[in-house]
Amino acid sequence: MILKELQSKSIKNCSRNELNVLCDELRSVIYETVMKCGGHLASNLGAVESTVALFYTFDFPNDKIVFDVGHQCYAYKLLSGRLDRFSQLRKAGGISGFPKRTESEYDCYDTGHAGTSVSAAIGLAKARDLQNEQREVIAYIGDGSFNNGLVYEALNSLKIMNTRILIILNDNDMSISPTVGGMHDMLSQIKESKKMENIRLLESFGLTYLGVKDGNDVDEMIDALQEAKSLLKNGSVLLHIATKKGKGYEFSEEDPTNTHGVPPVGAPKQREYSEVLGETLCSIAQKNGKITVVSAAMKESLGLSEFFEKYPERAFDVGICEENASVLCAAMAAGGLKPYYTIYSTFLQRAFDEIIHDVCSQDMAVTFCIDRAGISGADGETHQGVFDLSYLSLIPNLAIACPKDTEDLKRILEFSATYSHPLAIRYPRAGKVLFSSEETDIRLGKWEYLYKEDGANATVLATGERSLIIAMKALQILQKQGKTCNVVNARFVKPLDEELLKELQSEYIVTIEDNVFNGGFGAAVNHALMKLEKTCKIKNFAYRDAFIPQGSVYDLQSEYGVDCKEVDKYLLEVLS
């Protein structure tokens, strides 16, 4: 295996034929590992040849490369000494699915969110210049990320920063969904032209343009990179390469959206909140012609395929442009529509200012449907959705709801259709527990008891399914020992149910949430109880103040502050 030989032999001494064999080997390791561990398949398969060519042409880790988002760094990891550890991809303590400075000196800058690579490369290049170092700095970015406003800001600053970088634009016509928008149309025109030609805009930005017709051809890539390397002496270069997402595996080439990220083979299938989101939005949109849906390049994973088919005139995928999506929603609401902005928790961080400035300051009837909230698991630090309760709670005019289960999401969405102010609904990816309760009517800021017993000396306030599972398990354990506690579904994190809080009789109050403590649910409950001059003793279970790495959801919950055993232990202790 040539890949193994590279531990002693330099890739630069490989023949062109050996490089092609190496590509096949890399592709095979990536495929087998992803089938076992889950991960990003199609994007990584498409980047193999260009990565091999980069290693052949440049000198890593002295030269530096920033992978935008990082969905295409597996071949790079395998070529930089991580073959042995690669079987632990995305496992706790194992190889990250994204670039990680702490993992290898070859990883110079961590990524995970879209559009940072060009800015980062410019910053690294400037550090090189000011410290008189000799190296090249490369940003490797997909056409999906190239839609993001941050990239435009970075390109715009290239001449101001007075430095030089190489940008590799890996153009496969895809984000997770197909790439959309004016920039993509322009890139397509260029790709389809006989000779891939210069762009005047890029010249204004101080970039020399080079095009590669087949970015999955190692020879062509090496020739182009050598030309780019030589042009870098005069200034920055944009190398536009046309590649095939999923390259080499027919099922992936043919369905790059569904093979972008894949679960391990044999992973248990749960009921996804996104399915309920899609079904319910379709149903309420049928009754209400003002409902629109906006997504930022991930309509499929958010459960919206059906909505986009049924209501194409009211469904908008604007590409990886979280800020634009937020303002579009605010303005559609200003114009009398009822928009739903569907997004992952961690990516909504990008629209923080627009949530404040455009949606909430104007008190617009925008509903945020926030998927992958709480710990998201194997993707690690950059993808945990553990900050949203905090960064949303501080915003005036915004209500925040957490469904107790997938059925509850449906009810809250139906409530949202009647609600004419900003509303955020946050939920994890998947659930399976269904909590029943007598009261199913959703009212703003109203909680419900899932279990209540007169005289219970402890009450657990839990928000969202994961927290309620912990609360209900604790109740079972208590009951086995002849003890008890009340369990409350704190369906709204904002506003809190002040009436219920006021009437609490228990001496011990426990809060549980799938979020960091600072600024979150428990902190809000503490303050409300303080203002009510309650003398109860409060114990908060929330994540501690840290970035949470990759691992299984359950293990990470326990390790970072929401350990169900600790909840049981606390309740057994105080009730003994």
Add this chain to the structure above:
Amino acid sequence: MILKELQSKSIKNCSRNELNVLCDELRSVIYETVMKCGGHLASNLGAVESTVALFYTFDFPNDKIVFDVGHQCYAYKLLSGRLDRFSQLRKAGGISGFPKRTESEYDCYDTGHAGTSVSAAIGLAKARDLQNEQREVIAYIGDGSFNNGLVYEALNSLKIMNTRILIILNDNDMSISPTVGGMHDMLSQIKESKKMENIRLLESFGLTYLGVKDGNDVDEMIDALQEAKSLLKNGSVLLHIATKKGKGYEFSEEDPTNTHGVPPVGAPKQREYSEVLGETLCSIAQKNGKITVVSAAMKESLGLSEFFEKYPERAFDVGICEENASVLCAAMAAGGLKPYYTIYSTFLQRAFDEIIHDVCSQDMAVTFCIDRAGISGADGETHQGVFDLSYLSLIPNLAIACPKDTEDLKRILEFSATYSHPLAIRYPRAGKVLFSSEETDIRLGKWEYLYKEDGANATVLATGERSLIIAMKALQILQKQGKTCNVVNARFVKPLDEELLKELQSEYIVTIEDNVFNGGFGAAVNHALMKLEKTCKIKNFAYRDAFIPQGSVYDLQSEYGVDCKEVDKYLLEVLS
């Protein structure tokens, strides 16, 4: 006065000569009002003719216009029935310096932060389409805002959204500072060409391009707008107009940066924190060659003119690109430099995700120097810096410091030069009180007593100058009545001084901050005291959960929850 006659006569019945007289009248009202009330001068003077031409050509309020940022909407306000109220510009309860839906039906969308207008216009246009309304929607945007990534995202989505808008690009070569970057260079080339010509990129985005050589010529503007209106039948149009910032007042034309925003004549001059920032950064940069400074289009108002002159190779103004600035800093730190990101509190909201994802998740040694923190006053809702302690406190790895006065800013900056992790320093615009204390050595997370008396039954924990002024005044009032309290300069909001908190003996603890309560300083203190199982009684003074409108800083502080009289009253009561 033609302006007054417009209450009964339509502008559409004015002769071209009358329109020119009207422009002079508008300019004069704007100048006189701004001299009295303060406000944005140069930008509003430059927009007079184009606004008159817009009113002549379109039908407001049925047609809708979104002013980007809003620094150029005064003439529009005067032409839409607000002449009588205009003398109360920027006063509490008076006319806002920005578009405000609550103020007039002519204002269809609130702005204040840069780059939202194109997205907003698209959203409004889509609402029109889906509801079969007949109107045009216009985005009016300056070349400074045109640098912002959000605009690129919006342009990129124009074809996806399948609608039509008119974009007026008001190009005066200026943000607050001169406009910079590749896009600006391209626009300049076009302006300098004999005939202002089409841009291929804009065609890809689905825009037809029109150029106006003199956007301060009413006739030329009317002709161009009529052509644009007719072209709108076929799709979106970008009308690029060259204007003169400060038009009509020589002192403003010649110094548009310093006449962009002006204080009322005779306003008292305080010591600005920005002056200390500039001086101190120059001084530490002299000793440390790794220090760099990044600004987003406002180096002058942040006090950095001298730094930019002295260290041009280490000073970067990247235009209104807050996200890019943040990633550049993270990457420069990754490359071994020591970057300082200087910005206003409210604009830093734009970089929220990058602070988490790029700076703090990678634990980079970036220092954020956050000016205009707390209530900022006359600019109103969109410019209050009252969220930063909350949205920063929730981020792991980030320390947060609040200087007690301008001298303390200097000391904290000197501390920052030795600190190799993310650090945010936040302070209001101006101060004049200097608090002395014995201990001036800055240590991470260490507070200091400004006044301490054995056995004092109340302790006030105050963070930042404004809060400390309230605390020290309360102390004086108590002392006059033979009572006392301790006063603590809570210099770090994160980490808290747990040791000091642990040793607190007072029965009553008061917290004061210039920030909303949710997720802020008081909330953090409450939690720390709870964990320490302190039995003291806590009273928090912070802003309530609301968007705070324009007014004087002192009045707004009182009205929204930090009333010095209430602090005095509380302390007198509990200590009686």
